[in-house]
Amino acid sequence: MITTVRSAGVALWRTGLARNTWTLGVWLLLSVLLIWYATLIPVFGQFQVTSISKNSLPLVYLAIGQAIIVIAGGIDLSLGALLLLTNALAARLMDDQPFAMVLFIAIVLIAGLGILNALVGYVISVSRVPDIVVTLATGYIWSGFALWILPSPGGGTAPEFRWLFTGAQSGIGGTYVMPILMMAVPAILVFLLSRHTRIGLSIYAIGSDSVASRLAGLDVRRAKISSYAIGGAMAALAGLATVALTGTGDPRFSVGANATLNSVAAVVLGGVALVGGTGLVLGVVAAGVILIMLNPILSAMGIDPNNAQIIQGLLIAGVMMVGGLVTLLRERSA
Amino acid sequence: MNQSPLPTQANAAAAAPAGLAARAAALVAERPTLALTGILALLVLITGLVEPNYLSVSGARNTLLQAAPLGILAGAQTILMLTGGIDLSVTMIATGSAYVAANQSAEGAVIAIVLGIVVGLVVGSANGVGVSVFRVNPLIMTLAMSGILLGLFTAWAQTILQGSTQMGPFIKLIGGGSFLGNRIPYSVVVWALIAGGLIWLLRRTGWGRLLYAIGDNEIAVRLAGVRVWQVRITAYIAAGVLGSIGGILLGGRTGAVDLQLANAFLLPSVAAAVIGGTSIFGGVGGYAGTILGALILSVLNSMLTFLNVGQAIQQVVYGAIVLALAWGYAGLTRRA
Numbered sequence: 316m317i318t319t320v321r322s323a324g325v326a327l328w329r330t331g332l333a334r335n336t337w338t339l340g341v342w343l344l345l346s347v348l349l350i351w352y353a354t355l356i357p358v359f360g361q362f363q364v365t366s367i368s369k370n371s372l373p374l375v376y377l378a379i380g381q382a383i384i385v386i387a388g389g390i391d392l393s394l395g396a397l398l399l400l401t402n403a404l405a406a407r408l409m410d411d412q413p414f415a416m417v418l419f420i421a422i423v424l425i426a427g428l429g430i431l432n433a434l435v436g437y438v439i440s441v442s443r444v445p446d447i448v449v450t451l452a453t454g455y456i457w458s459g460f461a462l463w464i465l466p467s468p469g470g471g472t473a474p475e476f477r478w479l480f481t482g483a484q485s486g487i488g489g490t491y492v493m494p495i496l497m498m499a500v501p502a503i504l505v506f507l508l509s510r511h512t513r514i515g516l517s518i519y520a521i522g523s524d525s526v527a528s529r530l531a532g533l534d535v536r537r538a539k540i541s542s543y544a545i546g547g548a549m550a551a552l553a554g555l556a557t558v559a560l561t562g563t564g565d566p567r568f569s570v571g572a573n574a575t576l577n578s579v580a581a582v583v584l585g586g587v588a589l590v591g592g593t594g595l596v597l598g599v600v601a602a603g604v605i606l607i608m609l610n611p612i613l614s615a616m617g618i619d620p621n622n623a624q625i626i627q628g629l630l631i632a633g634v635m636m637v638g639g640l641v642t643l644l645r646e647r648s649a
Numbered sequence: 650m651n652q653s654p655l656p657t658q659a660n661a662a663a664a665a666p667a668g669l670a671a672r673a674a675a676l677v678a679e680r681p682t683l684a685l686t687g688i689l690a691l692l693v694l695i696t697g698l699v700e701p702n703y704l705s706v707s708g709a710r711n712t713l714l715q716a717a718p719l720g721i722l723a724g725a726q727t728i729l730m731l732t733g734g735i736d737l738s739v740t741m742i743a744t745g746s747a748y749v750a751a752n753q754s755a756e757g758a759v760i761a762i763v764l765g766i767v768v769g770l771v772v773g774s775a776n777g778v779g780v781s782v783f784r785v786n787p788l789i790m791t792l793a794m795s796g797i798l799l800g801l802f803t804a805w806a807q808t809i810l811q812g813s814t815q816m817g818p819f820i821k822l823i824g825g826g827s828f829l830g831n832r833i834p835y836s837v838v839v840w841a842l843i844a845g846g847l848i849w850l851l852r853r854t855g856w857g858r859l860l861y862a863i864g865d866n867e868i869a870v871r872l873a874g875v876r877v878w879q880v881r882i883t884a885y886i887a888a889g890v891l892g893s894i895g896g897i898l899l900g901g902r903t904g905a906v907d908l909q910l911a912n913a914f915l916l917p918s919v920a921a922a923v924i925g926g927t928s929i930f931g932g933v934g935g936y937a938g939t940i941l942g943a944l945i946l947s948v949l950n951s952m953l954t955f956l957n958v959g960q961a962i963q964q965v966v967y968g969a970i971v972l973a974l975a976w977g978y979a980g981l982t983r984r985a
Contacts, residue, residue, distance in 0.1 A: 390788075438972075438976075442975075442976045442979055442980070443979055444972075444975045444976055444978075444979045445923075445928075445929045445930065447919075447929055448919075448920075448923045448929060448971075448975045449972060449975070451916055451919060451920060451923075451971070452920070452968045452969070452971040452972035452975065453968060453972065454916075454968065455916070455964045455965070455967050455968025455971065456964070456965050456968035456969055456972075457968075458964055459960075459961045459962065459963065459964030459965035459966075459967075459968065460961070460965060461961075462960060462961035462964065463959075463961035463962065463965070466961070568964070569912070572916075576737070576792055576795075579788065579789070579792065580789065580792060580793070583786065583789045588786075589786045589788060589789070619804070621800050621803040621804040622800060622804060623800070624796050624797070624799055624800030624803070625796075625797050625800035625801055625804070626800075627796055627800075628793040628794065628795075628796035628797035628798075628800065629793070629797060631789065631792070631793040631796070632779060632785065632789075632790060632793035632794065632797070635779075635783070635785040635786070635789050635790070635793075636779060636783035636785055638785075639783040639784035639785050640783055642784065643783075643784060
């Protein structure tokens with residue numbers, strides 16, 4: 316009996332490993348990069364860890380939100396614009412306010428943007444216009460609003476709020492406890508939500524096969540709208556992290572567009588296929604950190620930042636090509 | 650279609666008074682280009698109300714000058730969207746080609762244009778190989794390519810592509826000049842030639858039909874014995890070349906090039922194809938609709954510029970109208 320239990324346990328581990336190879340691989344890649352970075356520079360310590368973790372926050376949040384939407388079979392090209400909108404609103408409203416008020420504004424913004432993007436999810440599901448088209452259009456709308464609220468870079472936030480995300484009231488230096496905590500807590504919450512709740516599992520189900528899910532009695536529309544709500548809330552968190560990191564608001568369109576594209580890149584690198592229904596949020600977290608970490612690593616190697624952009628692109632394309640090749644070979648051998 | 654299995658008397662009675670409207674809706678659903686033409690005419694009229702001078706030869710010329718590069722870039726998106734793909738690097742291809750063409754302007758127009766188009770050929774081939782052989786998702790492949798190109802050209806701008814960022818006189822003429830007493834822009838002639846070629850290719854050639862077929866059902870096409878990967882690669886190469894041509898025209902219009910040249914055209918190039926009725930999932934659409942889409946977006950742009958409402962409101966209105974058009978289009982074609 317013990318042997319059967321043990322073999323069952325081993326089998327469970329094996330399927331677990333096989334299913335989550337990509338997620339584990341991304342975390343392994345992150346660890347290798349971290350160790351390599353540590354050997355590259357003369358002093359590796361608190362400062363570097365803090366800097367990497369806090370600078371990754373906006374992209375990681377955005378990528379988590381994008382991951383949930385992609386898992387549900389959609390894609391949201393307006394997440395960067397939602398980041399801009401939150402960034403502009405927060406910098407405008409939080410300027411010279413006490414910490415309690417700032418926290419209240421932050422919570423309202425997270426809830427508000429969640430509802431706003433849920434509305435977008437509703438429009439997509441009612442209109443049956445493809446996700447990519449609707450969010451392309453709403454992206455213009457949100458970034459227009461951002462520019463209207465904050466016509467030029469400016470505004471500010473409370474020092475305590477900066478401490479919350481960066482570990483230092485000035486946003487410079489500080490300890491890595493807060494940034495890592497702020498990264499881990501939302502990531503784990505969304506991960507648990509996606510894997511262990513009814514709504515999370517239905518998000519996976521509709522992304523995998525929305526017709527089958529509907530026939531099985533799932534409320535496809537509700538799952539879709541929920542995924543967009545989570546995406547909107549995470550984009551708001553990313554906008555708040557940006558305010559905390561920079562201390563100001565910046566409504567430039569290109570900032571949002573780049574953030575959106577990076578979030579899609581992080582999602583795919585993190586093992587969430589764009590066809591939906593697969594992948595884990597946790598892999599996306601590691602992929603987001605990797606994308607941010609490449610810059611300091613390459614500059615530590617003495618490579619100029621323009622080449623860093625080339626290498627980042629090559630890395631994304633290369634990893635995806637290897638992934639494609641692996642599936643191709645697997646199909647051939649099967 | 651699965652809502653009322655039996656047509657009842659009440660249904661028929663309700664349908665009778667709305668006969669005319671229903672017939673109009675059916676006509677529009679059958680020929681969505683009619684609806685798009687109507688929207689275009691409406692937008693032109695509204696713009697004319699905002700700025701009476703717009704309803705003139707020079708107003709039309711300005712809109713067409715704007716629409717030509719956009720229409721050509723949207724043509725690249727149309728070809729790829731028909732196969733179920735997309736090209737997010739098309740604006741970087743355009744910028745890169747214009748940069749190369751400006752840099753080589755001293756060598757004469759022909760060499761400058763050819764070298765510019767080589768950029769599109771090379772990048773398009775790379776995209777095609779990545780998407781069709783290595784099966785990378787087109788969104789990701791072209792996104793990564795866009796980053797690579799931006800990095801490469803930023804680095805090259807200080808090294809091998811150092812020097813002129815001014816277009817040669819011939820390209821300036823083609824991109825921004827007009828003939829027949831300053832009425833018809835040369836770039837529109839280029840666009841018309843490309844449009845004719847594209848429509849012919851898509852409607853009348855085997856290659857065009859294969860693009861639709863792949864977008865509709867790739868597995869069936871493969872089982873029918875088509876080498877799908879080869880068709881895909883040629884589609885990406887064609888898109889790359891179109892990107893180059895659009896970029897060179899755009900560079901000719903502005904006169905000088907920089908690395909931001911075509912940036913703002915990425916989302917409109919997709920939007921023009923989508924408004925024109927090409928499905929982003931592939932298999933449905935065509936270039937005629939895209940032409941109207943590009944014209945609609947250009948007129949819209951002129952209108953918002955004349956209204957002088959500031960960039961923020963412009964973006965909001967632009968997004969709202971794109972959404973409304975896409976929504977209306979989806980509603981119309983679903984009923985058919």
